[in-house]
Structures are given as C-alpha cells and as structure tokens.
Amino acid sequence: MIQRQSEAIVLRTWPFHEADLLVSLFTREQGKVKGVARSAMKSRKRFGGALEPMTHVRANYAEKPRQELVRLDSFEILKSPLSQPVDYARVAALSFVVEVLEDALPDHDPQDDVFRLTLAVLEHMQVGRIWMPVTYFSLWVTRLMGWMPDVAHCLACGRPLRGAPAYYHALSDGLFCVEHKRVASSTLSAESLQLAERIFHAPVSAFTAEPWPRARAADLRRFAVEALERHLEHKLMTARALAKL
DSSP states (O other): OEEEEEEEEEEEEEEETTTEEEEEEEETTTEEEEEEETTTTTOOTTTTTTTSTTOEEEEEEEEOTTOSSEEEEEEEEEEOGGGSOOOHHHHHHHHHHHHHHHHHSOBTOOOHHHHHHHHHHHHHOBTTBOHHHHHHHHHHHHHHTTOOOOSSBOTTTOOBOTTSOEEEOTTSOSOBOTTTOOTTOEEEOHHHHHHHHHHTTSOGGGGTTSOOOTTTTHHHHHHHHHHHHHHHTSOOHHHHHHHTO
C-alpha cells in the first residue's frame, strides 16, 4: 500500500456500493485517478463539502499496485467553487471545464500545464464573467492537448492570416485563407484571430479588465470546441448548454 498526498481538482462523483462514492480526481502528480470514498454519503467528517465538482483540494489517498481504484482517505479544501456566488451560467461554465478534463485527460498521465491552466481559469470564473475564462480555457486546453492547429497561417498555402478572416471546416484540422476555404466552411473573424494570438502570449489575468460580452469571440469558442469534439470523437453536452445561454 502506497500512501500519497497530492493537490487535486475534483471532477465528478458517482454512487458506489451503498453509501460509498466513486470519485474522479485530477491530481497534480499522477494526473487523473479514480478512487472510492468510503461511507462518504453517510458521513461528512472526512470529506465535508470537498466532493463538489471543481473543488481544489489536498487529497490523501492510498494506492495498491495493480489496482485501478485508489482508497480516498481525506480531503482538505484549498478553494471551493461554492465560496463565490453561483448562478446557472457559472454552473454551466464550470461543468464545461469538468467535461473537457474528464473526457480529454488519460488516466495516470501527469499534465501539470493543464492543472495550472485549470486553477488559473477557475480563479476568474465569476457570476457575470464567464465568457473570458471559458474562451481562454477552450483555446489553451486544446493547444496543450496537441489539438490546436496553426492559427497564423493558411494550411494550404502558408499565407499569413493576420488582418483577414480565416475559414475552417468541422471535419478537418487547420485554417484556410479565402482562396482555399472548403465548401460549408465556418468563418473566424480577423479580430478573433488576433485575440487568439494574444491569448497564447498572455496569462488569463491580462484579460480581466476588458469587457467580454457573450458575443465577443463566440466564433473562436466554436472553433476550439469543434477541435476538441473532433479529437474526442463525440459532442460535448456542456458546450451545447453554454451555447443556449
């Protein structure tokens, strides 16, 4: 039995064997792991409110060789999403982050860059201020997973795309200039392309003072979500919920 302690982000929980809960955790040292929280549905002594999705915790758990599930012993809350006001839009945004991490991350594969990205984005995801962190997270997680194409040049001819709209197709990677766009392509505005370049060169905190209504960079979010869905090979249900806000 190996005892471990790690920073972690709670992703999801499921009922498991009477009063137990099965918990999916994104840990800093081991990546995504699943474990059993014994009697968590009956007693709040060891876990309290630490099992809420997107809670940043210090997790104590035990691991047996060749066993898929770890034994979760206790959590210390470092930051809870419930410490700030909550409305439907913020819940939808947090759920989007959960779904992407749950579906995109392989088990037991440390992803420190993604972990730090998630914590930074959660810090800025507030009621009435969800679209900037959602946009930032969508682009960066796609890039960190290796699924973000070059956003500066046309895939077909290599021409720089700066200053003009670009075009992409839901069934293929890459951006194209107007001369090489495919039939039924979607458009990325020149403004959104410029914003993408800024996002890839600045921390999320650099954008907090800017107004960010829902319409800003909506095409950029669609582009990132479609890239994620293409590589995950299924639709993200939470992305659909966000689109309806």
